[in-house]
Amino acid sequence: MIEFQAVTKRFDDGTVAVDELTLSVQAGTITVFVGPSGCGKTTSLRMVNRMVEPxxxxxxxxxxxIRDSDPALLRRGIGYVIQQxxxxxxxSVLxxxxxxxxLSGWTRRKARARAAELLETVGLPVELGKRYPAQLSGGQQQRVGVARALAADPPVLLMDEPFSAVDPVVREGLQDELLRLQAELDKTIVFVTHDIDEAVRIGEKIAVFRQGGVLAQYATPAELLTRPANDFVANFVGKDRGYxxxxxxxxxxLDVRSVDTVQVGARRQAGTGWTLALDADNHxxxxxxPESIADGQVAESSLVPGGSLHVRGTALRGALDAALSSPAGLGVVVDEGGGYTGVVTAQQVLDLLEHRREQETGRV
Structure with missing residues (x-):
């Protein structure tokens, strides 16, 4: 556990970077510090390993x-991952x-063996260990950075905007990798970002900071989105917080409906509505x-891209996005293996939400 008890950081020019911060980070969880530039989130993080002194x-x-520990020894027991x-x-990578x-006194053989093991842990082939950082992609470098932070098996991991310098696709993959690692390793992680979407996606608790180093709200992602503490939090989270x-x-x-389907490569008679094309594995x-080929063979080139897919048993956001992104207005629902199970409309999602609100307020 990490506890901040009325922690303040005031610089020599009188600037208050962090103002009376009090919060507890539970052991084995991911807590995200988020807020606009200059709000004190990184300063708060760096005070944990005494890179900045409170x-x-x-x-x-x-x-x-932490003041009872030698700063160098303290930092060796706390993993630290930074941007780029x-x-x-x-x-070399190893x-x-x-x-x-x-630095902790391991033999070179033991340290390198641990490094090779961690390459696999973070999803990189061991062969990359012989390369140098400049020979890696940005995403690979960030994975190596995570591996380095985990090398001595620290109970605490500090991550200062580690994924902000990579493109959105790589960033999402790194977020998934972090969540996978956390499920396996159960570290206490403090993660700094300025991106509320990233905070909501990976955080179990989120601390929202405002200018002046003031903690505006500390809550679960669901609480933050549904019950922002004040106008600042509501505006920072965004007008689409309901979504x-x-x-x-x-x-x-959520009930799924059926729709006309056809297998790619098969012959299809002209229809009056949208038809979903499936491959031989039902994907x-x-x-x-509706106006496509009459009595013709279905070819991949004649298909309209179908938007996102909703995996059955996951959150409603995926179902609504699938419906809104579909050219047919029908969100395609698949099982965990990617096989087609049915379709849903945006109205079905909204009706379900309304029904749940009525249940919660006792009207049903």
């Missing part, structure tokens, strides 16, 4: 005041990962519009 208050890590990985360019174990809130509503009662491939 002006006042107390920070406890697992019940121990911060790797040593003149060292030697980068082995940095902290070597984001669907990420925390299960689709359990959706796209849509045939």
């Amino acid at each position: 002006t006042g208050g107390t920070i406890l890590v697992n019940g121990k005041d 990985a911060g790797l040593f360019p003149h060292r 030697d980068n990962i082995a940095t902290v174990p070597l 984001r809130g669907l990420s925390f509503v299960e689709d359990g009662e 959706p491939r796209g849509w045939l519009p």
